[in-house]
Amino acid sequence: MKLHGTMKINPSSHLEIGGCDCVELAKKFGTPLYIMDEELIRKNCRRFIEAFSSNYPDIEIVYAGKAFLTTAMVKMIDQEGLSLDVVSGGELYTAFKAGYPMEKIYFHGNNKTPEEIEMALKLGVGHIVADNATELEMLDYIASSMNVMQNVILRVSPGITGNTHQYIQTGQLDSKFGFPLYQDSAYNAIKGLMCSENLIFQGLHCHIGSQISDVAAFSLAARSMVQFAARLKYELDAPVKILNLGGGFGIYYTEEDAQLDPANFADSITSSVRSSLEEYNLPLPRLVVEPGRYIAGNAGTTVYTVGSTKDIPSVRKFVFVDGGMADNPRPALYNAKYQAAVANRMNGNSHEKVTLAGKCCESGDILIKDIELPPVCQGDLIAIFSTGAYNYSMASNYNRLPKPAAVLVNKGKADLIVRRESYDDVIRNDIIPERLG
Numbered sequence: 001m002k003l004h005g006t007m008k009i010n011p012s013s014h015l016e017i018g019g020c021d022c023v024e025l026a027k028k029f030g031t032p033l034y035i036m037d038e039e040l041i042r043k044n045c046r047r048f049i050e051a052f053s054s055n056y057p058d059i060e061i062v063y064a065g066k067a068f069l070t071t072a073m074v075k076m077i078d079q080e081g082l083s084l085d086v087v088s089g090g091e092l093y094t095a096f097k098a099g100y101p102m103e104k105i106y107f108h109g110n111n112k113t114p115e116e117i118e119m120a121l122k123l124g125v126g127h128i129v130a131d132n133a134t135e136l137e138m139l140d141y142i143a144s145s146m147n148v149m150q151n152v153i154l155r156v157s158p159g160i161t162g163n164t165h166q167y168i169q170t171g172q173l174d175s176k177f178g179f180p181l182y183q184d185s186a187y188n189a190i191k192g193l194m195c196s197e198n199l200i201f202q203g204l205h206c207h208i209g210s211q212i213s214d215v216a217a218f219s220l221a222a223r224s225m226v227q228f229a230a231r232l233k234y235e236l237d238a239p240v241k242i243l244n245l246g247g248g249f250g251i252y253y254t255e256e257d258a259q260l261d262p263a264n265f266a267d268s269i270t271s272s273v274r275s276s277l278e279e280y281n282l283p284l285p286r287l288v289v290e291p292g293r294y295i296a297g298n299a300g301t302t303v304y305t306v307g308s309t310k311d312i313p314s315v316r317k318f319v320f321v322d323g324g325m326a327d328n329p330r331p332a333l334y335n336a337k338y339q340a341a342v343a344n345r346m347n348g349n350s351h352e353k354v355t356l357a358g359k360c361c362e363s364g365d366i367l368i369k370d371i372e373l374p375p376v377c378q379g380d381l382i383a384i385f386s387t388g389a390y391n392y393s394m395a396s397n398y399n400r401l402p403k404p405a406a407v408l409v410n411k412g413k414a415d416l417i418v419r420r421e422s423y424d425d426v427i428r429n430d431i432i433p434e435r436l437g
């Protein structure tokens with residue numbers, strides 16, 4: 001079991017995060033509870049800045065908000081000097097309400113609605129990342145009717161895939177994201193963009209997938225982007241001032257995963273970018289990367305309370321927790337693996353193989369299959385590690401379960417950053433039409 005960030009085992013044999021005893025946190029805030037380690041979030045931001053800026057003169061680290069976004073998270077990202085990637089009106093609104101500087105936003109998405117585009121232009125979003133031809137046309141029209149000059153970068157699908165689950169691969173030709181390099185689709189879009197009176201072409205974006213530990217895949221994408229940038233410069237006189245290579249930096253969930261430092265990614269990416277630029281005799285563009293999971297993933301832990309257990313002799317022992325696929329759909333969706341511990345008995349040493357299952361009405365609602373834990377009983381607390389990314393942000397109200405609370409812990413202080421939903425919150429938007437009485 002790997003303890004991340006400020007995690008410790010305290011003298012009562014309880015899991016402690018950010019100087020807070022998880023048993024006390026569970027008592028005070030209830031379970032399931034997302035616990036976010038502020039120190040680790042901030043440290044991860046700094047490690048990315050440090051790793052990339054020590055290798056390259058002009059960098060911009062953009063936090064991919066889809067991993068975990070709340071108004072408090074926006075504040076921390078801003079304080080750490082990171083830019084922000086949003087993919088919807090909702091994420092944009094979260095950033096706006098938290099007072100985030102709009103010029104530091106990259107607005108992504110493969111199907112931005114006219115309303116979202118108008119909202120972005122009105123708020124003065126720094127860059128729109130154009131994803132397809134229909135969108136580019138619509139963006140040009142809206143910018144012109146609002147009389148706005150808008151910086152744009154173009155998302156390209158470079159035809160490269162990271163070695164990851166197919167649902168989170170994005171760089172391949174057959175992808176819903178981005179303009180393919182294939183058949184000059186991206187090239188022709190930029191040619192058109194250069195004639196626009198309201199859109200300013202600033203550069204290129206690509207994102208090859210998520211949870212990628214193969215640094216060579218990033219290098220390959222970088223090289224293909226620079227090669228394309230050379231063509232744009234020499235054939236269209238369209239200089240790429242921003243080269244955004246997306247996110248996807250893999251993290252450690254279990255011993256099956258590599259444990260990579262931002263420096264491993266930075267070294268490989270910056271050296272490929274530099275050498276390709278030299279090869280084509282191009283000046284250094286601003287280099288942008290968009291880590292999401294790496295910033296928030298290991299900084300999050302979910303604490304659950306054990307309810308019933310069910311032993312099927314010689315088959316399996318189930319341990320049921322008070323959450324599941326509604327607060328963490330990743331195991332059901334991607335067969336994602338996690339580590340866990342008994343938060344109120346961290347030093348318990350006799351082990352038993354169990355399967356941690358949630359409370360949703362789905363056989364697939366299994367959080368961890370076959371994990372060795374000290375024997376657990378009703379009332380014990382299970383901590384699942386590395387749930388900071390794509391858990392809260394992907395949570396649902398399936399089975400009308402209220403979404404859990406999230407607390408931010410640091411140096412013995414625990415502050416609520418997302419209130420637990422009540423049953424009234426669950427029915428808040430329900431309406432009984434008059435005719436139903």
Ligand code: LLP
Nearest residue numbers: 064207210211247248249290291292293390
């Ligand atoms: N930039 C773009 C354009 C993206 O599409 C993504 C993720 C990122 C950055 C951040 O990627 P990261 O560094 O977090 O890997 N729900 C899936 C992950 C989907 C990622 C979607 N795009 C999961 O739970 O694994």
